[in-house]
Amino acid sequence: MAEITMTQALNLAIDEAMAEDDGVFCLGEDVAAKQGGGVFKITSGLTEKYGENRIRATPISETAIIGAAVGAALAGQRPIAEIMLMNFVGVCMDQIVNHAAKLRFMSGGQTPCPIVIRTTTGVGVGFGGQHSDMLEAWFAHVAGMHVVTPSNAADARGLMRSAIDANDPVIFIENILCYGLTSEDPGPGYRVPLGKAAIAKEGSDLSLITYGRTVLDALEVAGELEKDGISVEVVDLRTIAPYDEETVLASVNKTGRALTLHEAVRPFGVGAEIAANIQEKCWDKLKAPVRRIGGTFSAVPFATHLEQAWIPQKSDIAAQIKASVGKA
Amino acid sequence: MAEIAKEIERSKLLDIYTRTMKVNRTDEKFRALLMQGKVAVMYYCVRGQELVSAAAMAALDDDDYVVCTYRGQGEQTAKGIPIEKWWGECLGKATGTCKGKGGTMHITDPDTGIMVTTGVVGSGIPIANGLAMASQNSGDGKVTLVSFGDGAANIGGFHEAMNMAQLYKLPVVFLCQNNRYGEHTAYADHTDSPDISSRAAGYGMKSVKVDGNDVNAVYPAMEEAVAHARSGKGPVLVEAMCYRMMGHFFGSDFSYMPEEHLAEMAAEDPLPKLRKVMLERQFTEEELDKIVADIDAEIDEAVQHALDAPLPDTDEIYKDVLEEVN
Secondary structure (H helix, E strand, C coil), X not given: CCEEEHHHHHHHHHHHHHHXXXXXXXXXXXXXXXXXXXXXXXXXCHHHXXXXXXXXXXXXXXXXHHHHHHHHHHCCCEEEEXXXXXXHHHHXXXXXXXHHCCHHHHCCCCCCCCCEEXXXXXXXXXXXXXXXXXXXXXXXXXXXXXXXXXXXXXXXXXXXXXXXXXXXXXXXXXXXXXXXXXXXXXXXXXXXXXXXXXXXXXXXXXXXXXXXXXXXXXXXXXXXXXXXXXXXXXXXXXXXXXXXXXXXXXXXXXXXXXXXXXXXXXXXXXXXXXXXXHHHHCHHHCCCCCEEEEECCCCCCCCHHHHHHHCCCHHHXXXXXXXXXXXX | CCCCCCCCCHHHHHHHHHHHHHHHHHHHHHHHHHHCCCCCCCCCCCCCCHHHHHHHHHCCCCCCEEEEECCCHHHHHHHCCCHHHHHHHHCCCCCCCCCCCCCCXXXXXXXXXXXXXXXXXXXXXXXXXXXXXXXXXXCCCCCEEEEEECHHHHCHHHHHHHHHHHHHCCCEEEEEEECCEECCEEHHHHCCCCCCHHHHHHHCCEEEEEECCCHXXXXXXXXXXXXXXXXXXXXXXXXXXXCCCCCCCCCCCCCCCCHHHHHHHHHCCHHHHHHHHHHHCCCCHHHHHHHHHHHHHXXXXXXXXXXXXXXXXXXXXXXXXXXXXX
């Protein structure tokens, strides 16, 4: 099988879903052929195949984009709305939180809202404070949505297909620094179920629970620590909410130690929720307090050395793991 | 104000009258129940706006889509929502359109095209575009009508949605029921421009401003707007001038409305004006009274049914959050 990048994986997943179902369509800023198929080229080549109604380039109007996606979903279609950068969700939170997420419940199940909201972000690109944040916790805190993020190209293909299949809103978070990652192409029709974590690396001393780009950091650190005789299990959530509690708890029950890791800031983050749940449900198996690592609690800075200092450090990940297993 | 296009057909006029009275009698009944303490829920009165809703719904086909607001009783009942389910929902019962989980501000009934009732001012406007976009993509020929007030015209989503609808020539009718108040703030205290309809020019959109208290003005305007949207020529912004004859919600003080305003709206009350038109068009007092009596009987039965209906099971709070996937 050939290798594909994450960019190609997402494009292929959307392409095959559009080919199979006339109700699937894309809308967002700059997404059509005239604008180059999206700023990160995810919808490249699709206008030529499916026309401008199904690859709709929109005005810079995030509220109108998500509102339109909600309305089209209520009418039975499956829109894939692109919010160019994750910070821009601040413009359209009413449509996402008060409408997309709640319409199934408030209608007593009559109007499910099957939309995929694709968005990208990431620290380490030099985009500064308003183009870099990971805001997954905002959505994980709202009932009625799935929050998904892939850490590799194969998962990107499989998660995107499942996101489009889902009969509820999905916030699909991409990371700019991950678009170039390559995997063996899992092939057409490949799906990764929502709500299922992956054990990215097996281990026995500590469960390192993470998702998205930081899975790469986690694997690198875990590989290094093997040399010190520390066996780290890396759990890639893939779906952040509702997350795969069964896999997480089983891993922690096995290792007895846990560290959560994400690029988003630490306070009130996804890691805090998972850590609290682990303390409640694995208390008698825990050999050490659950630890958390997240980005610095400030805006993402611009200057390269500041930005690099802001990101969770691999040295800190290693230090926290060593402290947890008592080898500091 | 728009010119009177042509005389409304008699059968259509009767249809509009029936829908108008359905809205009005529902409103009267709701207020009576609240006054008597038989129910205690949030209710946004539609007194004064019955005709606008009725004329708009009479201009639509049965399977056209409607998006409305918390003050949406008019659109809902005039579109033909089953009233037992409507009352059930308003009373928070298991028999409601939404199993009692939506309530007065979130009535949904896709079978009659009531797709969204939003409790957030202006939020339905961008959603209407999406329903219309689905119709444009699939070619199903439906029109989406979204109703909102003058207050909603000042939220950002209004602007975004107007521009987008015109850009794509979406089959939408934007119905601004200018009832002269945004919550407790008078029109002149929230908007300097003399009207909302003139904003359409800024988007290249067709618009019309009509007297919403005159059936001979408001219905032809609605009919033309719906036809325009359905033809593929694009959206229309209709501004129907009307009065909110009560407070923002039932029980809320409206002493902030000046005496002159109250006198003006009493003189413009659409119901006596409509009755007058009906009599001029040779409908008899008896015929008209019979329509109202029949509506009252139907409402009384629906209310009793709702009062007697079971409450939703408590475990409903866990259902319909996400699709149950095995």
